[in-house]
Amino acid sequence: MSYDKPNINLLEETIQAIEKSGHSPKDVHHVVVKNKEKEFFHKDPSTAVSWEDFERISSDFNYYNGYGCEVVWLGCQVVFNDQSYLKRSEYDGSEWWSFIALPNMDVTIEKYNPKDMSINDIESEEDIARFMKKQIRLEKEKEEKIVKEKLDTKAFTLQDFIK
Numbered sequence: 001m002s003y004d005k006p007n008i009n010l011l012e013e014t015i016q017a018i019e020k021s022g023h024s025p026k027d028v029h030h031v032v033v034k035n036k037e038k039e040f041f042h043k044d045p046s047t048a049v050s051w052e053d054f055e056r057i058s059s060d061f062n063y064y065n066g067y068g069c070e071v072v073w074l075g076c077q078v079v080f081n082d083q084s085y086l087k088r089s090e091y092d093g094s095e096w097w098s099f100i101a102l103p104n105m106d107v108t109i110e111k112y113n114p115k116d117m118s119i120n121d122i123e124s125e126e127d128i129a130r131f132m133k134k135q136i137r138l139e140k141e142k143e144e145k146i147v148k149e150k151l152d153t154k155a156f157t158l159q160d161f162i163k
Contacts, residue, residue, distance in 0.1 A: 007062035010072060011055060014086070017097035023080050025051055032077040033057060046075055054078075068093040 018025060031054040032046050039045035049057070063071040070090050078086040082102070089098040110117075123131075 008065045010058040010061040010063065013065070014054075014058060014078060014097065017086050017099070018078065021080075021084070021086060021099040023084075025055075027080045027082070028054075029079045029081045032075060032079065034073040034075060045073075048079075063095075065095045066093070070095060 015025060018028070028051040030048040031051060033049055033054065034045045035047035036045070038047070065071075070093055072088055072095055074088045074090060076088045078097070084099070084101045086097040086099055089096055
């Protein structure tokens with residue numbers, strides 16, 4: 001593959017992304033690549049290969065990863081033994097590997113409270129006012145606790161309370 005723009009080698013880029021994720025090629029369980037024949041017959045084109053086979057596929061694959069057109073199949077994944085993985089990402093033709101870690105499963109499941117919980121990214125003015133009141137109350141309680149601790153622990157002067 002030849003381009004008149006600066007090239008990047010897919011294998012070198014992948015190894016850098018693996019190392020950046022805190023893994024090494026020895027941690028790779030498999031790599032998902034595209035099976036062109038399956039895709040031709042309208043089947044899921046995903047095929048898992050070993051790291052060694054991916055090295056053979058990608059070692060001579062140089063491409064331009066800047067803006068333009070997508071070159072590396074977005075379905076590619078490098079799956080690690082710990083089940084985290086790298087996936088191909090792109091924006092307007094610019095391409096890179098994104099690291100996806102497993103979600104934290106050690107969480108406390110809370111009871112749904114419609115007043116405090118939503119999947120909406122935008123808060124209502126009512127919610128913002130309520131949160132601001134709560135923040136002011138919490139800050140006041142924190143200041144009162146500091147004053148109480150100072151009163152309980154030592155002799156004090158007026159300078160101890162001046163900010």
